Amino acid sequence: MAVNARTLYDKLWDRRCVSTDDEGVALIYIDRHIIHEVSSAQAFEGLRAAGRRPWRRESILATPDHNVPTTDRELGVDGITDRVSRQQVIALDNNCREFDLLEFSLTDYRQGIVHVISPEQGMTLPGTTVVCGDSHTATHGAFAALGVGIGTSEVEHVLATQCLRQQKARNMLVRVDGALRPGVTAKDVALYIIGQIGTAGGTGCTIEFAGEAIRSLSMEGRMTLCNMAIEAGARAGLVAYDATTEAYLKGRPYAPAGEDWQRATADWQSLHSDPDAGFDLEHIYAAADIRPQVSWGTSPEMVVPVDAAVPGPQDFDNPVKAEACESALSYMGLSPGQAITDIHIDRAFIGSCTNSRIEDIREVARIVEGKRIAPGVKQALVVPGSGLVKRQAEEEGLDSIILAAGFEWREPGCSMCLAMNADRLLPGEHCASTSNRNFQSRQGLGGRTHLVSPAMAAAAAISGHFVDVSQGEWV
Amino acid sequence: MDAFTTHRGRVFPLDRSNVDTDAILPKQYLKSISKFGYADWLFDDWRYLDPGDVETDTPSRRKNPQFALNEPRYQGASILLAGDNFGCGSSREHAVWALRDFGFRAIIAPGFADIFFSNCFKNGLLPLSLPAATIAELFGLAAAEAEFELEIDLAAQLVRSATREWHFDIDPARKHHLLEGLDDIAVTLASVDTIRGFEAQLQAREPWLFRAGPDRA
Numbered sequence A: 001m002a003v004n005a006r007t008l009y010d011k012l013w014d015r016r017c018v019s020t021d022d023e024g025v026a027l028i029y030i031d032r033h034i035i036h037e038v039s040s041a042q043a044f045e046g047l048r049a050a051g052r053r054p055w056r057r058e059s060i061l062a063t064p065d066h067n068v069p070t071t072d073r074e075l076g077v078d079g080i081t082d083r084v085s086r087q088q089v090i091a092l093d094n095n096c097r098e099f100d101l102l103e104f105s106l107t108d109y110r111q112g113i114v115h116v117i118s119p120e121q122g123m124t125l126p127g128t129t130v131v132c133g134d135s136h137t138a139t140h141g142a143f144a145a146l147g148v149g150i151g152t153s154e155v156e157h158v159l160a161t162q163c164l165r166q167q168k169a170r171n172m173l174v175r176v177d178g179a180l181r182p183g184v185t186a187k188d189v190a191l192y193i194i195g196q197i198g199t200a201g202g203t204g205c206t207i208e209f210a211g212e213a214i215r216s217l218s219m220e221g222r223m224t225l226c227n228m229a230i231e232a233g234a235r236a237g238l239v240a241y242d243a244t245t246e247a248y249l250k251g252r253p254y255a256p257a258g259e260d261w262q263r264a265t266a267d268w269q270s271l272h273s274d275p276d277a278g279f280d281l282e283h284i285y286a287a288a289d290i291r292p293q294v295s296w297g298t299s300p301e302m303v304v305p306v307d308a309a310v311p312g313p314q315d316f317d318n319p320v321k322a323e324a325c326e327s328a329l330s331y332m333g334l335s336p337g338q339a340i341t342d343i344h345i346d347r348a349f350i351g352s353c354t355n356s357r358i359e360d361i362r363e364v365a366r367i368v369e370g371k372r373i374a375p376g377v378k379q380a381l382v383v384p385g386s387g388l389v390k391r392q393a394e395e396e397g398l399d400s401i402i403l404a405a406g407f408e409w410r411e412p413g414c415s416m417c418l419a420m421n422a423d424r425l426l427p428g429e430h431c432a433s434t435s436n437r438n439f440q441s442r443q444g445l446g447g448r449t450h451l452v453s454p455a456m457a458a459a460a461a462i463s464g465h466f467v468d469v470s471q472g473e474w475v
Numbered sequence B: 001m002d003a004f005t006t007h008r009g010r011v012f013p014l015d016r017s018n019v020d021t022d023a024i025l026p027k028q029y030l031k032s033i034s035k036f037g038y039a040d041w042l043f044d045d046w047r048y049l050d051p052g053d054v055e056t057d058t059p060s061r062r063k064n065p066q067f068a069l070n071e072p073r074y075q076g077a078s079i080l081l082a083g084d085n086f087g088c089g090s091s092r093e094h095a096v097w098a099l100r101d102f103g104f105r106a107i108i109a110p111g112f113a114d115i116f117f118s119n120c121f122k123n124g125l126l127p128l129s130l131p132a133a134t135i136a137e138l139f140g141l142a143a144a145e146a147e148f149e150l151e152i153d154l155a156a157q158l159v160r161s162a163t164r165e166w167h168f169d170i171d172p173a174r175k176h177h178l179l180e181g182l183d184d185i186a187v188t189l190a191s192v193d194t195i196r197g198f199e200a201q202l203q204a205r206e207p208w209l210f211r212a213g214p215d216r217a
């Protein structure tokens, strides 16, 4: 290993490291701070109480997303029937007004999920640091940016100082060699990796995703993958800068333009790991081994290929995992040995910061075109990640295809990903969901979540149970 | 923030791994815009038989007798003993506020999720890792003794029972902050000139990051 060879993470860290104290704590300068209603009110309160103001208001983009209805958008905050939710969204509006911050409010056509709107505006840029009071800030790593999820105290800290106090994480490489099979998406890659390394596998690490299978992903796919790095316990996920990154960013409203664009793209060329850089941990997989994935339990690591069966406690050597399997199966109402394709679903949810971008909606439209949802399926929701995604999909006529198949076409927000609004599962219901967490009651008290790709969720809604979208009529 | 020096308290054993922040504090309570008042909602789905939200009157809710935290001996527990990867999932600091408001001052587990771990220190809560074998031993002691207590001495980095003691590792910077009850923002703002200097250099090198953008043009 060459002494000066650095990983992409090392380079990003060095670019924004203001100082490091004797105890190894660094001050990392923050370029972009995305804010939403749920993790910010207490931070603004703290700022006000201390008589402070945001350090650099131009670094901030705010939007309500977690706690907003996905219907009746023209009513704005008045459309929020839950009094407490309304109060929280109003608090964000008021804080943004008081401190003169850029906010895409509920009636702004650019409103959407924080991790969807910042990239599509060109706010998330290569070589930068991005924070948000939300764990899925890892998403932004798709742009060779350091995206770090933070808590509310840190939101206040970044508002007050433009810096984050951090200790450097370790470098992990996850390389996926070869080409993905048809019908296998970035979501399947993400779930497969988490199934392999576990939900604590990336703890204390920043994961760089590399290899041919990753390089050939679109920016949407890379965002899906980096988004789920947090589900592997990692602090951040990264993909190196390349022509795909550049093509995505060009011409976006907040991306550099003109002479800035020339300078920026020249600067970004170095945003990859040096060929002989060393990683603390490496995992190497073959793309050909990855099949469409379905989660069967209550943790994202509880996942198997769609053509497999639900495992039982005896399949685990580790007693802790065997016990976790048993309790997950009882919560999920599944038995060992049951074929995944025999699991019937009550609802399908296509949305969330993992899978709600235009590519995802196109994939859903392709699968459902000319078909109808199965009679036993109570609801199939499609919730675009932002107003711009919604608009684009409608321009392409995707909404009519989706509606004709019996799916609902909603307004942007987090929706049933965490069910803070009215979109939720009822106890015992099985849901094919494109979101990122299958924790107990995540999508509604007693709800049973199965994490899948958009194509898998759409096909499950059409069939009434899980099917392999890499086979037959679906490809 | 409250300083943490030495703490002695009742241990509540929660023998599960991967306890996520959705389980520690379910989403309906994230609607609150206050930083306090979360005690009644800690582990809500496990603690109560009927659902609740911010506006539900807690005394009217039926407690789940199967969930040990509802037992009288754990009222006033202040040390949580848990399985690996505690606090995974959502970054919600509300989960830490709920643990703190209930009265917990320390959590002992084989490992913690990163964001949760960091959130603890901002609220005077000590997350402390011990090897899996020691944790298993502590679970055994907690099961054997109805009113099992431990003492945690942060300065000496020791966990003590009536008869034994175990050393734990902690990062020196975090230890120092907790012992002194330091306010991170005040500490960082002592470097205000350094930050300003860095920012000016960055602006010269990557000016595109500092443009006002279409909404302010």
Ligand code: SF4
Pocket: A066, A113, A114, A115, A134, A136, A352, A353, A354, A413, A414, A417, A418, A435, A436
């Ligand atoms: S879509 Fe889900 S995971 Fe993403 S930010 Fe919203 S609540 Fe969090």
